[in-house]
Amino acid sequence: MSKGHTIPILHLARLLLRRQISLTIFTTPANRPFITASLPAGAAASIVELPFPHDIPEIPAGVESTDKLPSVDSLFPHFALATERIRPDFESALENLRPWPSFMVSDGFLWWTEDSAEKFGIPRLVFHGMSNHAASVSRAVAGDRLLFGPESDDELIAVTRFPGVRVCKSDFEESARSLDPKGPFYDFVMKAFGAPSRSYGYIMNSFYEFEPVFADHLNGLGKQRYYSVGPLCLAEKEVVLAAKPKPKPAWIKWLDEKLVEGKSVLYVAFGSQAEISEEQLEEIARGLEDSEVDFLWVIRKGGGGLEERVKERGIVVGEWVDQRGILGHVSVGGFLSHCGWNSVMEGVCAGVPMLAWPMMAEQPLNARMVAEEVKVGIRVEGSGRTGFVRRGALENAVRELMAGEKGKEVRRNAKEYAKKARKAMEEGNGSSWKTLNLLIDELCNKKE
Numbered sequence: 001m002s003k004g005h006t007i008p009i010l011h012l013a014r015l016l017l018r019r020q021i022s023l024t025i026f027t028t029p030a031n032r033p034f035i036t037a038s039l040p041a042g043a044a045a046s047i048v049e050l051p052f053p054h055d056i057p058e059i060p061a062g063v064e065s066t067d068k069l070p071s072v073d074s075l076f077p078h079f080a081l082a083t084e085r086i087r088p089d090f091e092s093a094l095e096n097l098r099p100w101p102s103f104m105v106s107d108g109f110l111w112w113t114e115d116s117a118e119k120f121g122i123p124r125l126v127f128h129g130m131s132n133h134a135a136s137v138s139r140a141v142a143g144d145r146l147l148f149g150p151e152s153d154d155e156l157i158a159v160t161r162f163p164g165v166r167v168c169k170s171d172f173e174e175s176a177r178s179l180d181p182k183g184p185f186y187d188f189v190m191k192a193f194g195a196p197s198r199s200y201g202y203i204m205n206s207f208y209e210f211e212p213v214f215a216d217h218l219n220g221l222g223k224q225r226y227y228s229v230g231p232l233c234l235a236e237k238e239v240v241l242a243a244k245p246k247p248k249p250a251w252i253k254w255l256d257e258k259l260v261e262g263k264s265v266l267y268v269a270f271g272s273q274a275e276i277s278e279e280q281l282e283e284i285a286r287g288l289e290d291s292e293v294d295f296l297w298v299i300r301k302g303g304g305g306l307e308e309r310v311k312e313r314g315i316v317v318g319e320w321v322d323q324r325g326i327l328g329h330v331s332v333g334g335f336l337s338h339c340g341w342n343s344v345m346e347g348v349c350a351g352v353p354m355l356a357w358p359m360m361a362e363q364p365l366n367a368r369m370v371a372e373e374v375k376v377g378i379r380v381e382g383s384g385r386t387g388f389v390r391r392g393a394l395e396n397a398v399r400e401l402m403a404g405e406k407g408k409e410v411r412r413n414a415k416e417y418a419k420k421a422r423k424a425m426e427e428g429n430g431s432s433w434k435t436l437n438l439l440i441d442e443l444c445n446k447k448e
């Protein structure tokens with residue numbers, strides 16, 4: 001689907017390899033190099049390449065992941081629906097697999113793999129790249145269509161099943177709220193959210209101690225279990241995803257130079273999918289400069305000319321970076337993030353407090369989790385699916401995070417959760433380690 005889905009699934013692959021599970025990974029030609037580079041040398045993993053259809057009118061030829069779509073918002077349903085065309089090749093490759101697989105893990109958006117799994121009698125685990133919190137709250141809201149009436153987009157409404165949790169209309173995708181049977185999303189949403197209910201269970205990239213109420217809630221719902229086996233970014237000690245750039249990239253040297261000032265740098269990144277207007281980019285640049293905090297800003301799309309503009313205070317990077325390496329750098333003391341779930345987990349694991357600026361998908365719910373539930377970050381005022389953040393609001397938020405009282409509190413919390421995350425992944429006794437063992441045991445051993 002995208003790097004944000006591929007990366008955590010590859011981390012899961014590493015965890016399975018460490019438990020002597022041998023793997024077959026199905027992918028498409030354009031995605032293969034990244035996957036090959038991400039696997040450890042000599043791993044018990046083989047890769048099967050399946051052709052991706054290139055005759056879909058809405059999708060530019062050669063695009064095999066949502067990261068490469070010119071507009072994720074409008075083209076995502078077409079892309080997701082097109083993946084079903086892979087199914088015949090997938091099934092003929094599956095049929096010939098030897099030894100016969102004990103189980104299958106596939107992305108939640110590849111709903112048709114559920115049908116393939118059922119056809120061959122293979123238990124399927126849905127990889128759910130979201131938090132237990134977002135999964136619980138969106139289910140609760142979807143279950144009560146009357147929740148949103150004529151309220152304005154940002155009027156807060158209590159989610160009765162979860163005392164203290166409040167959401168607003170604009171926290172949710174338009175499609176999830178109205179589900180217009182004539183809209184482009186309808187077909188896809190029905191398929192993608194229907195199939196997982198027939199699966200064996202869900203893999204969650206989270207750890208129990210981070211969101212116990214929501215993990216318990218999901219596991220109390222019915223026949224399927226939600227296995228929290230993360231944070232998956234802690235699957236290996238070294239950062240090995242994608243070949244490490246050598247020599248040291250300019251931005252790491254820049255971070256090294258900032259070392260004398262302690263944890264002074266704000267890392268700014270809005271993930272791989274966000275589309276930000278020129279006007280908003282300009283406002284971000286001004287807000288960051290006015291805060292007088294040093295910053296490292298990774299921009300995936302747009303941002304031309306900013307590099308020169310902000311060079312007194314910050315550095316702008318327009319290429320793929322090792323995000324976990326940056327978050328782990330001693331100079332980094334804050335993370336302005338779009339709250340993609342991987343980024344939240346990576347920030348928490350690094351013990352770096354966040355400024356939450358959600359944009360799309362379930363990010364507004366993640367931002368609520370970060371700022372209102374676990375309190376490892378501060379919400380940027382005005383941010384959201386339909387919001388616009390003024391420079392003054394960003395300046396205040398940055399100052400508060402890096403030097404204010406609230407900043408101190410969320411920094412303490414982030415450090416505490418970083419410890420808990422490591423404990424959860426500890427070999428032997430960690431909660432996530434034990435949950436994955438239990439799952440493997442259920443799937444691989446008990447049937448024999």
Ligand code: UDP
Nearest residue numbers: 004007271272273320321323340341342343
């Ligand atoms: N990432 C990275 N380098 C980049 C951009 C992104 O390593 O230059 C990684 C990041 O560490 C995370 C993933 O890509 O693991 C992005 O996932 P997330 O859920 O945070 O956001 P998305 O991109 O899916 O919106």
